[in-house]
Structure formats: C-alpha cells, structure tokens
Amino acid sequence: MPAVEATTPAIRRTALHPVHCQMGAKMVEFNGWKMPVEYPSAGGIVAEHNAVRTGVGIFDVSHMGDIRLAGPEALAAVQHISMNDASRLAIGQAQYSALLYPEGTFVDDVVVHRLGEDEYLLVINAGTREKGFNWVRDHTRQFNCAVENLSDDFTQIAIQGPKAVHLLQKLTDADLSAVKFYWVTRGTVCGLKNTLIARTGYTGEDGFEIYVPSDEATSARVWSEILEAGKEFGVVPCGLGARNTLRLEAKLPLYGHEISDTINVWEAGLDRFCKMEKPEFIGRAALERAKAEGLKQTLVGLEMIERGIARDGYRVLDDAGGAIGHVTSGSPAPFLKKNIALAYVPTEFASLGRELKVEIRGQGVRAIVVPTPFYKKPKKT
Amino acid sequence: MPYPTDYKYTKEHEWIKANGNNATIGITHHAQESLGDIVFVDLPKVGTEIISGKTFGSVESVKAVSDLYAPVSGTVTELNPDLATAPEQINKDAHSAWMIKITLKKPAELNSLLSAADYEKFVAEEG
Numbered sequence: 001m002p003a004v005e006a007t008t009p010a011i012r013r014t015a016l017h018p019v020h021c022q023m024g025a026k027m028v029e030f031n032g033w034k035m036p037v038e039y040p041s042a043g044g045i046v047a048e049h050n051a052v053r054t055g056v057g058i059f060d061v062s063h064m065g066d067i068r069l070a071g072p073e074a075l076a077a078v079q080h081i082s083m084n085d086a087s088r089l090a091i092g093q094a095q096y097s098a099l100l101y102p103e104g105t106f107v108d109d110v111v112v113h114r115l116g117e118d119e120y121l122l123v124i125n126a127g128t129r130e131k132g133f134n135w136v137r138d139h140t141r142q143f144n145c146a147v148e149n150l151s152d153d154f155t156q157i158a159i160q161g162p163k164a165v166h167l168l169q170k171l172t173d174a175d176l177s178a179v180k181f182y183w184v185t186r187g188t189v190c191g192l193k194n195t196l197i198a199r200t201g202y203t204g205e206d207g208f209e210i211y212v213p214s215d216e217a218t219s220a221r222v223w224s225e226i227l228e229a230g231k232e233f234g235v236v237p238c239g240l241g242a243r244n245t246l247r248l249e250a251k252l253p254l255y256g257h258e259i260s261d262t263i264n265v266w267e268a269g270l271d272r273f274c275k276m277e278k279p280e281f282i283g284r285a286a287l288e289r290a291k292a293e294g295l296k297q298t299l300v301g302l303e304m305i306e307r308g309i310a311r312d313g314y315r316v317l318d319d320a321g322g323a324i325g326h327v328t329s330g331s332p333a334p335f336l337k338k339n340i341a342l343a344y345v346p347t348e349f350a351s352l353g354r355e356l357k358v359e360i361r362g363q364g365v366r367a368i369v370v371p372t373p374f375y376k377k378p379k380k381t
Numbered sequence: 382m383p384y385p386t387d388y389k390y391t392k393e394h395e396w397i398k399a400n401g402n403n404a405t406i407g408i409t410h411h412a413q414e415s416l417g418d419i420v421f422v423d424l425p426k427v428g429t430e431i432i433s434g435k436t437f438g439s440v441e442s443v444k445a446v447s448d449l450y451a452p453v454s455g456t457v458t459e460l461n462p463d464l465a466t467a468p469e470q471i472n473k474d475a476h477s478a479w480m481i482k483i484t485l486k487k488p489a490e491l492n493s494l495l496s497a498a499d500y501e502k503f504v505a506e507e508g
Contacts, residue, residue, distance in 0.1 A: 026417070037444065038417060045443045046418045241417075241444050307465075309421055309441055332420045332443050361423070361439070 014062035015155045015219040023237060031127030033063040036239035048242035049334040052203050053375075056161035057238035058226055061202075062214065063126035064156055067136050070119040071145035078120050081139050081282055082112055083265065085275040089114035094182045094200055096273050098265070099124075099135060100283030104290055106259040106268075108132045111200055113184055121150075121196075125255045139282060155219035159226065160207030160246075162377075163233040168208050170229045172197065181206065190222045202243065204250025205377050248340065249333050251301065251373035257312065257328040258299055258342055264290050267344065269299050297325065298350045301372035302341040302358065308365035310341035310358040316349075317357040317364050324349055327358060333374060340374050341367070384409065385476055389491055390500035393450040396476065399491055405479045406452060408440065411504045413475040416442040422464045422471070424481055429457045431483065433490050438480070440471070453490040455483035 013034050020027065025036035038045045051057045069077050078086045084097035093114055099107040108128040113121040124132040129151055137147045159168050169176050172195075174187025179199045189195040189210055201207035212222050227235055244254070253259045258268055265274045265287055276284065276291075304310060310330035315323045330341030341358065349356060352371055357364035388396040394412035398405045413419060421441040431437040431451040438449045459482040463470055470478040485491075495503060 040414075040417075044417045245443060307421075309446075311446065334443065 012063070014060055015214045015216045016060045016062065016223055018216065019220050019223055020060065020237075025237070025239060028240065030063070030240055031125075033126055035063060036060065036237070038239040038241045039237045042236040042238070045239070045241035045245065046334040048236050048238040049245050051234060051236045052161045052205055052238060052242065052246055053335045054162070055234045055236075056159060056163040056167050056207075056230055057236050057242065058223070058230070059158040059160065059238050059243055060223070061156045061158050061209065061243075062154065062219075063129075064151075065124040065126065065129035065132055066150040066154055066156075066211075067122040067124065067133055068115075068119065068148045068150050069122065069136070069140065069145050070116070070148075071143070072118055073143035074118045074120055074145045077140035077143035077145040077147075078112060078122075079278060079281060080143070081136060082110065082122075083274040083281055083283065084112065085278055086112055086114065086120065091116060092184050094184055094198060096182075098259070098270065098273065099132065100265070100281070100287075101261060102282055102286060104264040104283040104286035105261045106255065106263060106265075107135050107261070108255055109253060109259055111198075113198060115184070115196070118145075123156075128255060153214055154211040155214045155222070156209055156211055157223065157226065158201055158203075158207060158209045159230075160201045160203040160238075161205050163230075163235075164205070164207040167226065167230045167233055167235060168197070168210070171225060176208070190225045192218070192222070202252055203246040204252065204373065204375055205246075242334075244329075245331055245334055248329050248331055248342070249336060249373070249375035251342065254329060263344075266290055266295055267297055267299065295347050297344045298347050299328070300343055300345055300350050301370045301374055302327075302330075302343055302356065302367040303370045303374075304339040304341075304358070304365065304367050305355075306366040308358070308360045308363075309339045310343075310360065310365075310367065314341075315359040316343050316345055316367075317359055318349065319355075319357070321357070321364055323359075324356075330358075336375055338374075340370075342372075384497040384501055386497045388476070388497065389452070389494035390497065390503075391450065391452045391494060392503060395450060395452050397452045397491070397494065398479075399485065399488070402485050402488065403458070403482060404453065404455065404485055404491075405482050407477075407479045408449070408471065408475055409500070410475045412440075412447075413472045416440065416445070416447060416472075418443055419468045419471045422468045422480065424460050424464070425457050427457050427460065430486075431455055431457060431481075433487075440468075449480070452494055453483075453488075454486040456486070458482050458484055 184198040316325040325345035436448040
C-alpha cells in the first residue's frame with residue numbers, strides 16, 4: 001500500500017459539513033479540517049459545555065483517524081507500537097494509550113479498541129491522521145497483520161453527558177446498560193445494522209461514540225435523528241470550542257499541547273497508561289533511562305487566583321518574575337467558573353498549593369497549583 | 382440590529398458617542414457577535430492617555446483575546462464598573478454596555494470615523 005503523503009493537504013471537510021453550515025455554526029480551521037467551533041443557535045461555547053455537564057451534547061468528530069489492525073499477529077503488532085498493555089483487553093474492551101518514538105516521546109495518543117479475536121481499531125487525532133497511519137504501517141511490517149486506514153469510511157459522532165445513554169438507547173436495539181465505560185458493542189443504530197458503539201469520549205462525562213457510514217445523506221440523517229430523539233433531554237450540537245473546555249476541565253491531554261514529540265510519558269503524567277512490565281515496545285528503553293535520571297519538568301494544574309485568563313503558550317513565572325515554564329492549555333472553565341490552565345514547570349515548583357505567576361500581557365498574575373483533574377463527574381449513587 | 386446614528390464607528394468595531402469635549406466608547410454588536418460569550422474585559426486605569434489607533438485594552442471570549450483600539454485620542458475619566466463582574470452585558474447590549482469614558486484630546490479626529498450607515502456597509506462587505 002503506498003505511503004500516505006505527509007504534505008499539507010487542502011482544507012478537508014467532514015460529511016456533516018453541510019449540516020453544520022445549515023445550523024449556522026461558526027466554522028474554523030483545525031489541523032487541516034473545517035470544523036464547527038460553536039453553534040450560536042445552541043447558545044455558544046458556554047451553553048454547549050454546560051449542556052454536556054448536565055444533560056447531553058453531540059459532536060462531529062469525524063476528523064479523527066481510524067486504523068484497523070487485523071490478522072494472526074495483530075496483538076503483537078499493537079503491543080510493539082502502543083505503550084499500554086493490549087493483552088489485557090477482552091473482545092469489546094478499549095483502553096487509552098499512546099504511540100511513542102524511540103525517545104519515549106509522543107507520536108500521538110490513541111484509544112485502542114479490541115473488536116475481535118485478532119482485530120483492533122486505533123482511533124487517533126485529526127492532526128496526526130497521515131503521520132499516525134504511516135507510523136503504524138511502517139512499524140508493524142514484521143508482523144502477520146493487515147493495517148488499513150479506515151479514517152474516511154466513518155462519520156464519527158460523540159454523544160456525551162449524563163443523559164447520553166438515555167438518548168442513544170432510543171435509537172438502538174443494543175442494551176447500553178450492559179456496556180461499561182471503555183467497552184464497545186455493535187447494534188442497529190438509526191436503522192443501520194452492525195454499527196460500532198463505543199462508550200468512550202473526550203469530555204470527562206459518560207457518553208458514547210458511534211461510527212456510521214460516511215456518505216453525506218446517511219450522516220445527515222443520523223445527526224438529525226439524534227437531535228430529534230434528544231429534544232426531551234435538551235440536546236445541543238457542540239463544537240470544538242466546548243470540546244476543548246470540556247477536556248481541559250477533565251485534564252485530558254491534547255496533542256501538540258500536553259503531549260508532543262518533545263515530551264516524554266513521565267513528564268506528561270501518563271504513567272498509569274504505560275506498562276513497563278511489557279518486555280518490549282517502542283520507546284521503552286528511553287523511558288527506563290528517563291525514569292532513572294528523574295523528572296526535570298512536570299505537568300501541573302493551575303487555577304488563577306488574581307483576575308486574568310492564562311492561555312496556551314503564556315509563560316509561567318516564579319515569585320521573582322523569572323520564567324520557569326509555560327502554559328500548554330489555558331482557558332476559562334465554563335462549568336467550574338474559574339480560569340484554569342495546564343503548564344509544564346520544573347518539578348521543584350510542582351507541589352500542590354504552590355503559588356506561581358502567569359505572564360499575561362506583560363504582567364505576572366497570581367495562580368496556584370491545584371489537584372487535577374479540575375473536574376470529575378459525580379459518582380452515581 | 383440598527384446601529385445608533387448618533388454614534389461613530391471604527392473598522393476595528395468600536396463605537397464612540399461624543400458629547401461636547403467628552404466621549405463614551407464601547408464595541409459594536411457585530412464585534413460581540415463575532416467574539417461569542419465575553420468572559421473578561423481588560424481596561425486602562427482612570428487617568429491613562431489613549432492614542433488614536435493604538436490598543437487601550439482587550440476583551441476576551443472563551444476562545445480568544447481581542448485588542449481594543451482607541452477610536453480617538455484622550456484621557457480616561459471613568460470605567461464601566463459592571464464589566465469587571467458582568468462582562469456578558471456586552472453580549473446582551475453592546476451599544477449600551479460602554480467600556481470607558483474619556484475627555485477628547487483632538488475632537489477633530491471624530492470626523493474621520495465612520496457613520497452608522499458607513500459602518501453597516503463595511504460590516505456587510507466584510508462578509
């Protein structure tokens with residue numbers, strides 16, 4: 001199979017693009033994709049964000065990449081490129097992981113789904129579709145396993161929030177109460193047989209992601225049936241703006257910000273998804289060395305305690321005003337009603353309660369290191 | 382949304398209402414619509430000199446920071462106290478949610494600003 005070129009493609013659109021335009025969405029360019037950032041008719045980012053936290057919201061996430069590995073050595077292939085332990089996955093189970101460079105830094109983060117005996121689906125980021133697919137294909141050649149790029153085959157819709165399960169149950173014959181978080185099933189959804197339904201998401205809430213055929217007519221029909229079925233739950237369409245504020249409150253990393261090709265697993269705080277007891281995977285040796293050397297910088301959560309909003313790229317300062325680090329993601333948090341940020345700082349500044357400053361338009365504005373995630377969904381009692 | 386005809390406007394989407402040697406400044410309905418929910422306004426202190434065409438503060442939505450550009454030169458005499466705690470007032474009614482009041486340094490600068498009709502045309506053409 002020829003390599004997918006890693007040149008800059010023209011701006012791409014998802015199959016739901018006409019629908020977003022019809023709904024009056026504000027469109028932006030994100031990693032080569034024309035995507036909705038917010039829907040004024042839904043009330044905008046804050047309303048969309050809070051709908052997901054208290055009810056249900058839906059997202060077009062078709063820009064994500066989908067890679068299928070299938071064959072007798074599919075597990076061995078996944079184990080080689082992924083830092084988590086896929087051998088723990090039962091059929092129908094999924095796990096968060098990452099693909100690493102030999103240096104122990106990130107190619108991308110990924111959700112690994114075990115769909116069958118020898119069949120795995122890797123869902124990767126929009127911005128790394130080509131790079132990720134090429135990486136997977138190039139580093140699994142030695143395994144008896146087919147690697148397919150299915151990214152264009154699916155319209156992927158995320159249905160997120162405490163009422164997501166009630167909404168989706170109206171549209172499927174699959175028993176969603178039997179699907180635990182980070183498990184998948186197949187069922188008829190909106191009349192489409194054998195549709196993959198995953199109880200996954202990027203919001204810190206309960207929710208699902210469904211994978212339907214990517215032709216425009218089917219995609220538009222499914223989207224509109226979801227909105228119709230969700231009316232009684234107050235469903236709103238949500239754009240990338242709310243997607244970002246939701247994942248930030250839940251401290252979920254974003255490639256190019258908290259994780260990248262210059263950051264290692266330990267610095268990013270993703271230890272629990274990295275199974276060093278696996279004897280081999282790309283990046284393992286570098287991570288072992290890095291662990292022995294000790295952490296120099298670490299990712300912390302910041303809450304602004306003086307008036308001001310910390311934003312991506314802003315410098316973090318110590319009391320004397322010296323630059324010690326930088327903000328990877330920063331924004332108002334619509335549900336928490338605070339201004340929050342994630343930042344890399346030297347480990348000696350990383351203790352909870354430590355006061356730091358964020359440089360905002362030339363001024364040091366006070367912030368405090370707080371526990372993360374900033375938001376955790378309430379436990380069901 | 383009709384643009385008040387007794388206001389003047391800039392291409393950076395500010396409005397100014399002059400009253401003798403004083404003026405009141407805010408951002409337009411179009412500006413607040415583009416920004417989305419406004420969550421933060423950063424204004425200069427009373428007594429600050431603002432210079433025509435230069436930035437005098439910023440307004441922030443959830444996603445972005447936007448500079449505020451002085452339509453004319455002058456000295457800040459008052460800030461809208463509501464905006465520190467209720468910046469969303471700008472989204473509700475941008476033409477009454479004023480930001481700063483100033484004394485004018487060069488009232489003649491008002492003559493080069495856009496009328497309501499010119500501003501509406503400008504916004505329509507911007508697309």
